[in-house]
Amino acid sequence: xxxxxxxxxxxxxxxxxxxxxxxxxxxxxxxxxxxxxxxxxxxxxxxxxxxxxxxxxxxxxxxxxxxxxxxxxxxxxxxxxxxxxxxxxxxxxxxxxxxxxxxxxxxxxxxxxxxxxxxxxxxxxxxxxxxxxxxxxxxxxxxxxxxxxxxxxxxxxxxxxxxxxxxxxxxxxxxxxxxxxxxxxxxxxxxxxxxxxxxxxxxxxxxxxxxxxxxxxxxxxxxxxxxxxxxxxxxxxxxxxxxxxxxxxxxxxxxxxxxxxxxxxxxxxxxxxxxxxxxxxxxxxxxxxxxxxxxxxxxxxxxxxxxxxxxxxxxxxxxx
Amino acid sequence: xxxxxxxxxxxxxxxxxxxxxxxxxxxxxxxxxxxxxxxxxxxxxxxxxxxxxxxxxxxxxxxxxxxxxxxxxxxxxxxxxxxxxxxxxxxxxxxxxxxxxxxxxxxxxxxxxxxxxxxxxxxxxxxxxxxxxxxxxxxxxxxxxxxxxxxxxxxxxxxxxxxxxxxxxxxxxxxxxxxxxxxxxxxxxxxxxxxxxxxxxxxxxxxxxxxxxxxxxxxxxxxxxxxxxxxxxxxxxxxxxxxxxxxxxxxxxxxxxxxxxxxxxxxxxxxxx
Numbered sequence: 001x002x003x004x005x006x007x008x009x010x011x012x013x014x015x016x017x018x019x020x021x022x023x024x025x026x027x028x029x030x031x032x033x034x035x036x037x038x039x040x041x042x043x044x045x046x047x048x049x050x051x052x053x054x055x056x057x058x059x060x061x062x063x064x065x066x067x068x069x070x071x072x073x074x075x076x077x078x079x080x081x082x083x084x085x086x087x088x089x090x091x092x093x094x095x096x097x098x099x100x101x102x103x104x105x106x107x108x109x110x111x112x113x114x115x116x117x118x119x120x121x122x123x124x125x126x127x128x129x130x131x132x133x134x135x136x137x138x139x140x141x142x143x144x145x146x147x148x149x150x151x152x153x154x155x156x157x158x159x160x161x162x163x164x165x166x167x168x169x170x171x172x173x174x175x176x177x178x179x180x181x182x183x184x185x186x187x188x189x190x191x192x193x194x195x196x197x198x199x200x201x202x203x204x205x206x207x208x209x210x211x212x213x214x215x216x217x218x219x220x221x222x223x224x225x226x227x228x229x230x231x232x233x234x235x236x237x238x239x240x241x242x243x244x245x246x247x248x249x250x251x252x253x254x255x256x257x258x259x260x261x262x263x264x265x266x267x268x269x270x271x272x273x274x275x276x277x278x279x280x281x282x283x284x285x286x287x288x289x290x291x292x293x294x295x296x297x298x299x300x301x302x303x304x305x306x307x308x309x310x311x312x313x314x315x316x317x318x319x320x
Numbered sequence: 321x322x323x324x325x326x327x328x329x330x331x332x333x334x335x336x337x338x339x340x341x342x343x344x345x346x347x348x349x350x351x352x353x354x355x356x357x358x359x360x361x362x363x364x365x366x367x368x369x370x371x372x373x374x375x376x377x378x379x380x381x382x383x384x385x386x387x388x389x390x391x392x393x394x395x396x397x398x399x400x401x402x403x404x405x406x407x408x409x410x411x412x413x414x415x416x417x418x419x420x421x422x423x424x425x426x427x428x429x430x431x432x433x434x435x436x437x438x439x440x441x442x443x444x445x446x447x448x449x450x451x452x453x454x455x456x457x458x459x460x461x462x463x464x465x466x467x468x469x470x471x472x473x474x475x476x477x478x479x480x481x482x483x484x485x486x487x488x489x490x491x492x493x494x495x496x497x498x499x500x501x502x503x504x505x506x507x508x509x510x511x512x513x514x515x516x517x518x519x520x521x522x523x524x525x526x527x528x529x530x531x532x533x534x535x536x537x538x539x540x541x542x543x544x545x546x547x548x549x550x551x552x553x554x555x556x557x558x559x560x561x562x563x564x565x566x567x568x569x570x571x572x573x574x575x576x577x578x579x580x581x582x583x584x585x586x587x588x589x590x591x592x593x
Contacts, residue, residue, distance in 0.1 A: 030451075054447060057481075062440045062474035069444020072430065073452075074376060092434055093471075097441055101423060101431040 005173040005205070008146040012110055012167045016041040018153040019078060023049050029076045029157065030054055034063040039169075040080045040110050060085045064093035064107065071103040076157060083109025083125035083166055084116070091131055098162045099137040106156045112142070112166040113201070113253035114282070117291040125166075126282050129230045130258025132164050139183055140231040142166040142201030142252075145174060148228055151181035159183070168202045168253070170292065175204065175226075186234040192221030195310055196241045199251040200227045200260045206296070207251050209303025214310055222310075230260045235267055242268050247276035247313045251306055253296075256281040278313050280306065325530050326593055328398070329359050333559045334586045335394040335404070341579045343411040345419065349569040351391035353494040353527070353554040354461060358395045360533040361459060370400045373427060379456050380445050382430050384438020385463040385492060386420040387571075393417060393425065401427030436469025438462060439489060443475050446487040446547075457540065461490045465497030467508040473518070476547075480519025485541035488548040489520075492527065494556040498570045515549045527552025560585055 008014075023029045023045070031037075032054045037046050046053045054070070056063050060081050067079035079086070086109050087094070098105045109128055116123035132140045141156075141163065143149040149167065156163040163183075179187045189204070190211060199207035204226045211222035223241060227234065227250075241248065248268075250261030261279030268275065280301065288298045296302050300309060332355045340346030362368075366379040383392050390410070397404040402425065409415035416424040420433030430441050442460040449456050462472065479487055491511055495502050502508055512522045521542035525532050533552070542548045556570070557563030560582045563572075574582055 051451065056474075056478050059474035059478070061436075061471040062443070062478055065437055065440025065471065065475065066444035066447065066478065068430075069441040069446075070448050071444075072441070073445045073448030075448055075451075093437065093440070096431060096434050097437055 005175070007171050008174040010041070010169050010171050011143055011146060011149040012041045012169055014146045014149040015108070015153055015165070015167055016045050018150045020045050020048060022154070022157050023052055026076065027052070028074060030070055030078070032056060032063055032067045032070065032077055032079045034058055034060050034081045036081045036110065039082065040108070042080065060090040061093050064090040064105070065097050067105045068093065068097035068101060068103040071105045072101070076104070078106045078108050080108040080110060082123065083112035083128055084123050087125055087128040087131060094132070094138070095135050099135050102137060102162070104160045104162060106163045106165060109164065109166045111169045113168060114287065114292050114295045115168045115170065117295060118289060120289065121287055124287060126255040126287070127258070128164070128166065129252070129254050129260060133231050133258065133263060138162040138164055138231070139229065140164045141183060141229045143228050144201060144204035144226045145172045147175065147177045148181050148226065152183065152228065155183045166201060172202060173205050175208070181228070184229045184232050184234060186237040187226040187228065188237070189224045189226055190222065192223045193244070194220045194222060194246060195314060196223040196225065196246050196248045197251060197306065197310065198225045198227045198248060198260070198264060200230060201253055203251040203253050203301060206302050206306055210306035210310060213303055213307040218316060220314065220316070227260055230263060233263050233267060238264055238268060239271060242271070242273040242275050245275060249278050249280065249306070249310050249313055251280040251301065253301065254281050255284060257284055276313055278309060280309055325359060325363060327590065328363065329356050329530065330559070330586050330589050332359060332391065332394050332398070334583060335407070336390045337574065337579065337582050339394070339407045339410045340390055341574055342408065344573050345411045346390045346573065347387040347571050348573065349496070349556040349563060350385065350388040350463065350492065350494065352558045352560065352563065353556045354385070354388050354492040355391040355395070356528045356530060357461065357490055357492065357533060357552050358391055360530055360537060362395050362399055364534050365537040366459065367456070370426065373401070377454055377456050380429050380442070380458045382438040382442050382458070382460040383421050383432055384460050385435065385466055386432035389419060389421050392421055392428070396425070396427035399427065435463070435466040436471040439472050439475035439479070442487055442489070443479050443482070443484060446479070446484040447482055449486050450482065450484070456486070458487050459490065461492060463497070464491055464493045464495060464508055464511065465502045465505065467491070467511065468506045476515060476518045476520065479547040483545040484547045485543070485545055488537070488540055488550060490550045490552055492554055493551050494554045496556045496565065496567055496570065500567070511551055519546060520549045521546045522549045522551060524551040524553065527554035528558055559589070
């Protein structure tokens with residue numbers, strides 16, 4: 001694969017720019033924030049569309065309840081707050097006021113996963129896929145790069161149903177744009193016959209790096225899938241991959257419990273597939289302290305670390 | 321006119337008890353305490369009914385104290401949202417008529433049941449009305465015990481920050497909650513002072529005096545640029561001698577003898593009109 005990947009912007013910035021494009025022709029689009037316009041890169045949006053930003057202060061439960069009320073009155077609402085607070089403190093409002101009442105709010109978790117790094121576990125969201133997967137009537141999506149972000153925001157805005165979008169805060173490499181993005185459909189970014197790495201969100205890029213390292217070091221041909229939509233899972237694609245008999249390695253910036261990997265494993269086992277299977281993510285422990293990258297490196301969530309787990313899964317020697 | 325409203329209040333109480341008795345479940349005391357407020361809102365104040373429920377200009381009612389759903393259901397049936405006979409299925413397998421409001425029941429604005437949600441939802445609707453320059457009003461009914469939920473106070477702040485004088489919250493101030501008097505569980509008094517300090521205009525009224533309730537709601541908004549709070553002083557179990565102010569009727573279901581006595585008391589009240 002092409003190792004020369006250009007750097008793009010933070011997905012959050014693309015989110016904000018895309019909202020501005022939509023707002024130009026849609027006066028019903030509203031952004032609701034809980035003192036989070038700065039961290040959400042929404043200051044330019046607020047400056048251009050001051051009447052389309054509703055600020056509720058540091059009150060995440062209120063943020064989601066008000067967003068649901070606005071949506072019920074015909075507004076197209078993006079409720080934006082750090083994922084750690086939004087999917088924990090206001091989970092009951094997501095469950096009752098958004099999904100159960102079927103108010104079409106797009107709930108946007110910003111600085112997700114361990115984006116806040118050394119701010120610590122209060123600011124990490126490693127539980128959001130797990131809790132939202134167990135709640136009916138919400139699409140759960142973590143775009144991998146700028147392209148997926150723009151597409152996900154546009155598609156969420158066009159849907160009249162609850163969606164959760166999850167964004168990190170660091171600049172992301174620009175990946176392929178020639179594979180279409182459709183909510184609920186995984187994207188096959190490269191095809192190989194020896195191993196499938198199914199990654200979600202900002203773990204897709206290190207998965208591609210691992211695939212390149214495996215190919216260089218041992219001619220291992222790897223399929224890499226961006227499984228941006230954690231729910232509903234693209235079960236059709238999973239069956240296609242599993243049917244080849246390849247080992248499957250999943251990678252996500254989330255607890256190893258209840259996330260995308262477990263969702264894939266559960267589905268495939270119940271379909272009768274017994275491929276060798278490994279879930280990579282953040283283990284169930286007090287998360288190590290450090291920057292986001294240091295946390296990734298500690299848990300092997302980088303190209304090298306994913307490659308090493310892949311080698312174990314494949315039963316190949318780690319010696320070159 | 322007023323006599324017919326008084327008659328409706330008694331008829332509503334008879335139906336609340338009828339369906340709770342049949343379902344062997346329900347929130348009896350609170351439904352009886354808030355039903356006069358609902359009677360006045362739906363029959364005298366709000367511009368909402370089956371013919372305009374799809375209209376973006378309709379008034380909105382959100383029942384934050386969702387557990388008193390039996391009062392809401394009998395009033396919605398009376399408004400013609402659905403045949404009253406459907407309430408025979410209350411709390412039965414596969415019925416839409418469950419123990420809290422759901423939008424599967426025609427006329428229900430929002431799904432509620434977890435306390436402390438209705439005010440934020442209503443604030444969202446009221447902000448939307450302001451943005452769209454529409455003149456509909458948003459009403460929400462809360463319990464006095466429910467005011468212990470912190471989310472209400474987040475919403476109360478936002479309502480005054482956005483000067484939502486198209487929003488009216490009502491507290492069904494019956495002073496009892498499931499385990500004890502509210503002042504003994506976690507005292508939410510003084511409710512009026514708290515809301516005033518949050519920037520609301522507050523009016524207190526006898527929540528069973530239909531004329532006073534109507535006159536109060538007709539004064540909305542109580543102050544330009546401020547959200548309005550009505551503290552409706554009510555009696556839990558109102559209308560049934562042995563239920564009034566008795567804790568166990570929070571969700572007590574009458575026995576056959578108790579049910580017959582309750583209906584007789586209400587029949588006598590009808591005759592006395």
